[in-house]
Amino acid sequence: MRFDSTTFGVVALAAYQPDWELFRTQLRSIQNQTHSQFQCLITADGSFAEIRDFVDRELGGDERFRVLGFEERLGFYGNFERVLQHVPAEAAWIALSDQDDSWYPSKLEVLLPHLNNVSLVAGQARVVRLPGNEVVTESTQRKNVDLDALLAQNQVTGSLCVFRRELLDLALPFPRLNTISQVHDHWLAVCAEATGGALVVDDVVQDYVQHGGNVLGEVGGRKSIVKSFEHVTALSRKFQGSSSPLAMLRTANDLSFGWRRVMADALRERVPAGTPGLEGGVAAFETGHGWLPTSRALVSGLRSGDVALPCFVEFVAGVPVELFTKGRETSRRRSSKARSSQVS
Structure with a gap:
C-alpha cells in the first residue's frame, strides 16, 4: 500500500476533563488538516455526553468525528489502548492526538509519506507555555536512536507520531506496570523500532501546549x-x-x-x-x-x-x-x- 493524499486513516484522541478552550483549538486544528481522508475517534474517559455535545456543537456535525463513551475510568494509558482497540479495519494509518495541543494544517500531509518506508514516523513540536503562549523551545529535538537506547529513553512523543495500522497486531494488548512510567508512546515506539522501523524527522508539525493540567509535563525538555x-x-x-x-x-x-x-x-x-x-x-x-x-x-x-x-x-x-x-x-x-x- 502507498501512503499518499488518498490513504484513509484514524486520528485517535483520548479525552478526559478537557480544558474546553484548548480542546476547541485542537479539534479545529484536526478538522482543518490538508489531508482530509480520516476519521477522528475520541474516547471520553468519563463525561461522555458533555464531550460528545461539545464536539457536535463546535464542529458543526462533521461526520468524521465520533465520540466513544465508557463508564469505566482507565486513565490516559488505558484510554489510549481503548481507542486503538476501536480503530476500524479499513484504516491504513493511525495518528495519536492529545486533547490540548494545536496541529499545523499540513501535519498529516508531511508525515504520512514516510510510512512507505517505516512502521512509525514522529515529528517535532514547538513547545509553548500558558498563559500567554510563551515559546519555551522552537523544537523538541527528538532524535533517531537504536532499540536499546530507545528502550532506555523514549524519543517518540505520541501526539507527534503516525504509524501503520498493522503495528497494533504487535502492540495490543498493552503490557502493564502500575506506575506512571508505563506510557503508550514509548511502547509503540519500541514495537516499531523492533519490527518495521521508527523514524524521527526534523519537521515541526504542531504546538505542544504546557499548562497546569498536563499529565506528564513538558515533552521536549530534559528534567534537571x-x-x-x-x-x-x-x-x-x-x-x-x-x-x-x-x-x-x-x-x-x-x-x-x-x-x-x-x-x-x-x-x-x-x-x-x-x-x-x-x-x-x-x-x-x-x-x-x-x-x-x-x-x-x-x-x-x-x-x-x-x-x-x-x-x-x-x-x-x-x-x-x-x-x-x-x-x-x-x-x-x-x-x-x-x-x-x-x-x-
Missing part, C-alpha cells in the same frame, strides 16, 4: 536532577504510599528498570526470534539481563547524548532494588536446581 528527585518523591508517595528511602528506591526501579523490563519481555515474547536487532536491543533490560549489556547501553547512551543525565541517574537509583531482585532470582534458581538434583 533536582526536578527528577522531586518527580520520584511525588510518584513514590502516590504509588508506594510513602517517600521513605526504601519506597523511593522501589519507585526509581519501577521508573527505570521495571518499565523497560516489562517492554523488553513483551518484545521477546511477541517479536519472532531472529528478527534483526532484537537480541541486542532487549538484552540490556529483559528479565535476567546481564550487567555488561546494561552498563554498555546506559554508559554509551550517556556519552552519545541518547540517554540524558537525569534518566541515567534514575537508572543508578534503581540499581539497589535491581540487584536485590536479581539476587533473589538467582537463589530461587539454585534452590530449584538443588531440589531437582535430590529428586533425580
